[in-house]
Each structure stands twice: as C-alpha cells, then as structure tokens.
Amino acid sequence: ELSRIGFTVTGMSCAACSARLERGLSGMPGVSAARVNLATEKATVDYDPALVKPEQMVEKVRQFGFDVPQEK
Numbered sequence: 001e002l003s004r005i006g007f008t009v010t011g012m013s014c015a016a017c018s019a020r021l022e023r024g025l026s027g028m029p030g031v032s033a034a035r036v037n038l039a040t041e042k043a044t045v046d047y048d049p050a051l052v053k054p055e056q057m058v059e060k061v062r063q064f065g066f067d068v069p070q071e072k
C-alpha cells in the first residue's frame with residue numbers, strides 16, 4: 001500500500017536544485033515517485049511506509065543541503 005506525503009523544502013535556488021533533489025528522493029528504496037517544485041517549495045513523495053519513513057526523506061533533503069522547516 002503506497003502512501004503520499006507532502007512537505008516544504010527551503011533553500012533551493014535554481015531548477016537544478018529541485019531536479020537533483022527529485023532524483024535523490026526518487027532513488028531511495030521504497031520511494032515510487034517524487035516531485036519537487038522549486039516555485040512552491042513543495043515536495044510530494046509516493047512511498048511504501050514499510051520500506052521508508054518520512055524522517056529518512058528529511059535526512060536526504062538535508063544531505064542535499066536544503067532544509068525541511070518544522071511545522072508550527
């Protein structure tokens with residue numbers, strides 16, 4: 001059963017940022033699809049929750065040098 005999550009990604013400056021993050025998220029085990037929108041600063045990920053957790057996606061975003069701001 002796939003789940004979909006959406007979260008904000010800050011710190012992206014150009015279309016290559018969002019493209020490489022999209023590839024990075026898409027390549028994670030358990031991720032079936034990932035889209036990253038530079039203009040809206042939104043990532044949308046379809047994933048198998050048995051294989052990958054949102055926390056790991058956030059870690060991946062940070063490895064790429066971007067951030068996921070804490071929801072308040």
Ligand code: 9UX
Nearest residue numbers: 012013014015016017
């Ligand atoms: Mo653009 Mo982003 O020149 O990590 S690739 S700033």
